[in-house]
Amino acid sequence: QVQLVESGGGLVQPGGSLRLSCSASGFTLNWYDIGWFRQAPGQERKEISCITKSGGSTVYGDSVKGRFTISRDHAKNMVYLQMNSLKPEDTGVYYCATCGDYSDIRSWGQGTQVTVSS
Secondary structure (H helix, E strand, O other), X not given: OOEXXXXXXXXXXXXXXXXXXXXXXXXXXXHOOEEEEEEOOOOOOEEEEEEOOOOOOEEEOOOOOOOEEEEEEOOOOEEEEEEOOOOHHHOEEEEEEEOHHHOOOOOOOOOEEEEEOO
């Protein structure tokens, strides 16, 4: 299967910011709607944002709307998630994967850990 690679996670204090990056090996990310998913401790993995393959439309979960921004760079075949005003409840493992109409074509990577704590 294709291998998606997430990076950019880390430990940050409440109110801080991080930018996550998503890349792929043997996979043209530009061909698909790509989203970010979060698995918080003790919870199911949940989609928190999705961007269309063109980059022309984005959606966000209510918990992150106004704080997170998803974007993509077609020249680099990458997708990003800018996370601002981070809260402890944002803690979890973040994954990128196909979303929207391409949800049935999905391969999970290892994810990147985000920990928001004082």
